[in-house]
Amino acid sequence: MLGDAEIQALDNNLGTVLRDNQRHHENLQNLLEQFHLLLDNYSRLKSDYEEEKDAREKYKKLARGQFKDHLIKAGADGGITAARLLSDSIKGLLNDQLGSQADQCRIMVRIYSNILGLSKNLARAGLLGNEARSFSPFAASFTRSQDLFDYIDAGDKKEGADYKIREMFRLFADNNQCKHIFFAGCHDAGYLSLLTPYRGKTDRITLIKSASFHPEYEKLDLLVRELPAVFTSTSPSPMGGxxxxxxxxxxxxxxxxxxxxxxxxxxxxxxxxxxxxxxxxxxxxxxxxxxxIKVRDQEYYARFLPRANPKSQEFIAINKDGERIDTYCPMPPPEEWEMYYRRAKRHKLCNKYQLGGECGNFNCEFDHSPIESACLNVMMYIMRQHLCSKGVGCRSIKCYLGHMCQKDGCKGTKPCKFSRQAHILSLQVTQWGMPIDHEEESPVSEGFSDGNSTTDLHNSFSYNIRDPVSF
Structure with a gap:
């Protein structure tokens, strides 16, 4: 039987064991808490890393998947070119969407991005230099080149550009004065929730597709269009670089x-x-x-083109884009053509004198005598079928050649010599500009010889008297 001393010793030993176990348990608990804290910190760091990685990837896509590389490399000049190409491309899409209403619209463009972050990624991609804000000249030139175009630095905050884009979209989406929205933020799936309420509203919204286009946007039942002149195509050449x-x-x-x-x-x-x-x-x-292009007919030109009047004899009609607009010049009726033929057979008419007001050639062999207004109408119609070499930039009040196509139903294909832009330019006159004298076109006069087309020193163009309207 154990003595009292032995029993006390065992009790003390048991107490020691219990205390050691308690300390061990507490140490284990502390260790577990530290482990969980470390695990939480790791998870947060991983999440931050993934977000940063996604952000970098997004900027890389923006750098290599939006504006064409050669435009970005061109710096300030590339910004000007990009704005012009974007304006021309949107005009074409508007014309397809709105028809005659397109000419009444002004194009507003807003681009938001982190200029500093984008510059770094463009530099890594080898498209720009290593300066801190190397993309700024492009953005500034883009903004200056068009009145309603803005490339805006949204700062380096994570949600800076996203917030601006969402608020700008909401501002115009339900505004009746805004005829159509072209949304080019389809590289980021985060805007799907913004666009979902407008599913199927093709009359209001068109999505712009580029190389970084997210496939989920295809499910919104909205029109999807590419602007290959400005943005990288989604279908690059299989032959590579x-x-x-x-x-x-x-x-x-x-x-x-x-x-x-x-x-x-x-x-x-x-x-x-x-x-x-x-x-x-x-x-x-x-x-x-x-x-x-959207085909325009004579009814369209008769409705929107300015008419010849005393003002048009002293000033040049100019649209919102600074392009010259010709006055309306309809097809002359058959009796005016017959009168013109009879007069031209007697003596070839001088276009420079009859249409431009002066000839300047003292030895001119063509007719300078007064003519009937019917003959003048035919001469004007004929000359308007031929493109002025200075195009819509011509400011000569004496120029009687065409600066835009007025052919009924012309599709802008051969044999029409006018450019595509000459078929879609805005017909709304925003100002009457002062004419500027410059070197005129080569003298042009009509020459007919028993129904055969003829050319001479004053006849740069030829026509067939048997088919006066087939040019």
Whole structure:
């Protein structure tokens, strides 16, 4: 039997064991709490890292998947070119969407981004220098080149650009004065919730598709369009960056200058001058561009073009884009054509004198005598079918050639010599500009000889008397 001393010793030993176990338990609990705290910190750091990684990837996509590389590399000049190409491309889409109402619209563009962060990513991509804000010249030139175009630095806060884009969209989405919205933020799935309430409203919203287009936007049942002249295409060439193939398809010079409006539907090959090119792969048949213009008829021109009046004899009609607008010049009736034929057969008429007001050639062999207004109408109609070499920038009040196409139902294809822009420019007169004297076009006069087309020193164009309206 154990003595009292032994029992006391065992009791003391048991107490020691219990206290040791308690300390061990407490230490274990502390260790577990520290482990959980460390795990929570790790999870937060990982989440922050993933967000930062996503942000970097988004900017990389913006850098390489939005504006064309050659525009970004061009710096300030690239910003000006990008704004002009974007304006022209949107005009084409508006014309397809709104028809005659498109000419009454002004185009407003708002771009929001983190200029500092975007500059860093563009520098890493080799598109810009390593200056802190190397993208700023592009953004500033883009803003200056068009009255309602703004490239805005939203700062380096995470939600800066997103907040601006959402609020700007909400401001115009339900504004009746805004005819249509072209939304180009489809690289980020975060805007899906913003657009979902407008699902299927193709009359209000069009999505702009670029190389970083998120596939979820296809489910919104909205129109999706590409602007291949400005943004990188979603279907790059399968031949990659360097092209070395066997073909005969010519290179599109307009694309190399950044002004081809037909994009991937262009019948010529799109390659940049710095790409390796020996022979070109002609893998697709020639197809007419799908980016077709909205056909305008005589009723449209009669409704929107300014009429000849005393003001038009002293000033130049100019639209909101600074483009010259011709006065309305309808097809003359048959009796005026007959009167013109009879007069021209007797003596060839001098276009410079009859239409421009003076000839300047003392030895001119063409008719300077007064003519009937009917003959003048026919002469004006004929001359308006031929493009002035200065185009919509011409400011000569004496110029009697055409600066835009007025042919009924013309689709802007051959044999029409007018550019595509000459078929879609705005017809609303915003100002009457002062004329500017400059060197005039080569003298042009009509010459007929028993129904055959003839040309001479004063006859730069020829016509067939048997078919006076087929030019």
């Amino acid at each position: 360097n092209i070395a193939a066997t073909a005969t398809r010519p290179v599109c010079k307009h694309f190399q200058k950044g002004i081809c409006r037909f994009g991937k539907d262009c019948t010529k090959l799109h390659v940049m001058p710095n790409q390796q090119l020996s022979k070109l792969l002609d893998d697709t048949p020639n197809q007419p561009p799908s980016f077709a």
